[in-house]
Structure formats: structure tokens, C-alpha cells
Amino acid sequence: MSRHLYLDHANTQLALDGRSLTVKVPERPVAHVPLHLLERVTIVADIEVSTRLLHRLSSAGITITLLSPRSKSQATECLTPIHGNHGRRLQQYALVLDDARCLTWARLLVRWKVKAQRHQLLRFAARRGAEAGRCRRAERELALLQKQVSDADAQQLLGLEGSAARAYFGVFQRLVPASLGFSGRRKRPAPDPVNALLSLTYSMLTSECSRALQLAGLDPAYGVYHRVGYGRPSLACDLVELVRPQADHFVWRLVARQDLRAHHFTRQLGACLLKKEGRGIYFPCYEVRLAPCRRHIHRLARRLCQRWEQEG
Structure with missing residues (x-):
């Protein structure tokens, strides 16, 4: 099972539902992804997401990668909290x-x-x-x-x-x-x-x-x-x-x-x-x-x- 979630549909909405990530894609059934199953989220399209959710993902050790819809040559990282050692x-x-x-x-x-x-x-x-x-x-x-x-x-x-x-x-x-x-x-x-x-x-x-x-x-x-x-x-x-x-x-x-x-x-x-x-x-x-x-x-x-x- 993949632990990598790709979001490539414009106007997708992300929200928290307890310990799960709710993914609402226009004209598609709502999907629920347990946070403990995720390691990385890659966002390609313009989506709706709150800073609170981004913080929760980072706190859970889930790396967020942002790829520009216009240029795929560079990625922006929202990394997990720094290692304690x-x-x-x-x-x-x-x-x-x-x-x-x-x-x-x-x-x-x-x-x-x-x-x-x-x-x-x-x-x-x-x-x-x-x-x-x-x-x-x-x-x-x-x-x-x-x-x-x-x-x-x-x-x-x-x-x-x-x-x-x-x-x-x-x-x-x-x-x-x-x-x-x-x-x-x-x-x-x-x-x-x-x-x-x-x-x-x-x-x-x-x-x-x-x-x-x-x-x-x-x-x-x-x-x-x-x-x-x-x-x-x-x-x-x-x-x-x-x-x-x-x-x-x-x-x-x-x-x-x-x-x-x-x-x-x-x-x-x-x-x-x-x-x-x-x-x-x-x-x-x-x-x-x-x-x-x-x-x-x-x-x-x-x-x-x-x-x-x-x-x-």
C-alpha cells in the first residue's frame, strides 16, 4: 500500500476529521485517509488547505511537497519536525x-x-x-x-x-x-x-x-x-x-x-x-x-x- 498521497485536482479541499485526512475532490466521493498511514503528501494543483492542517501533518511526521502547476523542475518542502539528536x-x-x-x-x-x-x-x-x-x-x-x-x-x-x-x-x-x-x-x-x-x-x-x-x-x-x-x-x-x-x-x-x-x-x-x-x-x-x-x-x-x- 502506498503511503504517498498525490493531489493533482484543482479545488480539492483538505480537512481534518479526527485522526484522518478528508479529501474532497469535485464530482468525486469524499475520501478519508488515516494519518498514521501517510508518510508524504505531494500537492501539484491549487487546493484549499488550512495552516492548522499543515501544522498537524508536519507534527505527525508527514512531509508535504509542493510542486508548482506551471513548473515541475523545483519542489518546496514542508519538512517534519527536526530530529532530537x-x-x-x-x-x-x-x-x-x-x-x-x-x-x-x-x-x-x-x-x-x-x-x-x-x-x-x-x-x-x-x-x-x-x-x-x-x-x-x-x-x-x-x-x-x-x-x-x-x-x-x-x-x-x-x-x-x-x-x-x-x-x-x-x-x-x-x-x-x-x-x-x-x-x-x-x-x-x-x-x-x-x-x-x-x-x-x-x-x-x-x-x-x-x-x-x-x-x-x-x-x-x-x-x-x-x-x-x-x-x-x-x-x-x-x-x-x-x-x-x-x-x-x-x-x-x-x-x-x-x-x-x-x-x-x-x-x-x-x-x-x-x-x-x-x-x-x-x-x-x-x-x-x-x-x-x-x-x-x-x-x-x-x-x-x-x-x-x-x-x-
Whole structure:
């Protein structure tokens, strides 16, 4: 059973009914969702909700994610109350202020990410006979880049990660339908359906990373590879790097199997966005197909916390 409630109908009304959440959607039967069954509520459309209800959801440990109906590239979080073990965050802040330790962890993150990309390329090679050779050549290129990570400084890490991404997406673009117009990773705004799906999926998983880190007692804002930036959950951005290849595979399946096609998208102000009909397909697929990925994120957050406690 999913513990994630998606609200994508305009004029939906949310209310409290004892220990349940009442969902009133126009022209549909009223639904009642027990609060103890919920972990997250994602709001896409303009709905009616009180601040009292938002506070109750947060107090119950339910994360609220707000996605703009006009732009799915960014998510706003209303996170759960902060974890009581303040010592974990003190250790995290001490690490963030230590450039040498940050560099060690940044190297580890980039190495893991490139390794995951290599694994994904080999998965593609096993399934896409016509492009298997390209996948394996790109995988070997990434293996060479991965070896250079151990001696790289912070600036060189950015270059190595960028080179790996170009090689990786150079192959990825040949695996998705040419009719969708994907010519490489682009964002803000996403120019085509594949980039729109990638950005949306990365945003959803970054939100999941923020929640997992906070549940583990860490501060999502202070990262080791992505350094502190205004309004950015830097540590969540660090963590999501490790699962991006799984997100890529999810997006590839959506378009390769034609679950989502060009008519499921629209353009607004130069951005390609998923229409309501498409979102009705996307979100159920996300819940089912990326469930293992989301569980993995929570395990990674706990392991990261344990490692930092051991170092401290």
C-alpha cells in the first residue's frame, strides 16, 4: 500500500476529521485517509488547505511537497519536525567546515556516482542490441574517468563529473525515441519531454533525500560536494547523485515503452511540461517502479549518519 498521497485536482479541499485526512475532490466521493498511514503528501494543483492542517501533518511526521502547476523542475518542502539528536548535526557542521574531509567525501560521492552510471550503461548494453557497442565504449570511458577521481581536487571533480555526464547522456540520447527531441541533458527550462521527466524525477527524489536525511538526524542544507548555497538542500543534492542513474532508467522505461508520449506534454514560456493526463500516468509509475530506489535512499542516509558518527 502506498503511503504517498498525490493531489493533482484543482479545488480539492483538505480537512481534518479526527485522526484522518478528508479529501474532497469535485464530482468525486469524499475520501478519508488515516494519518498514521501517510508518510508524504505531494500537492501539484491549487487546493484549499488550512495552516492548522499543515501544522498537524508536519507534527505527525508527514512531509508535504509542493510542486508548482506551471513548473515541475523545483519542489518546496514542508519538512517534519527536526530530529532530537542535535549532536549528529554538530558533527555534520564540523565536517562541512573541514575542507580536507569534505574533499575526501566529495571524491567518494563522485566515484560512487560514476560507478552507478557505468552499471546503468551495462544494463542498457544488455537490452539494446543495436547500441550495445556504444554503451560498452562509454562504460570504458567512464571507468578511466573514475580512476582519476582519487587524486582530483574540488575543481577537477566538477570537470570529471561533467565529462562523465556528457559521455553517459551521449549514449542515453540514442536510447530514447528520436521523436521526443532529446539531444542531451538540459534544464531550467527543460526543452523536451525527456528532460522534463528527468528534471521532475530528480526533484521528487531530492525531496525524498531531504526527508530521509532529516529523519536520520542530519541537516539537508549542508553538503560536502554541493557546498552551502542559498535556498539549496546541498546534502540532499549530494545524496541524490547516487541514485540518478536509477532515475534515468525509470525515465527511459516510461518513454521506451511509450507509457508517456509527446501528446502528454505541453509548452509554456519555453518550457516543456507534463500535462494532467501525463501526470496521472507518471505518479503511479513513480510510486511503484522507484519504491526500491526510495528505500535505498533511506538506507544511504542512515549509513551516512553512522559513518559520520564513527568519524566523530
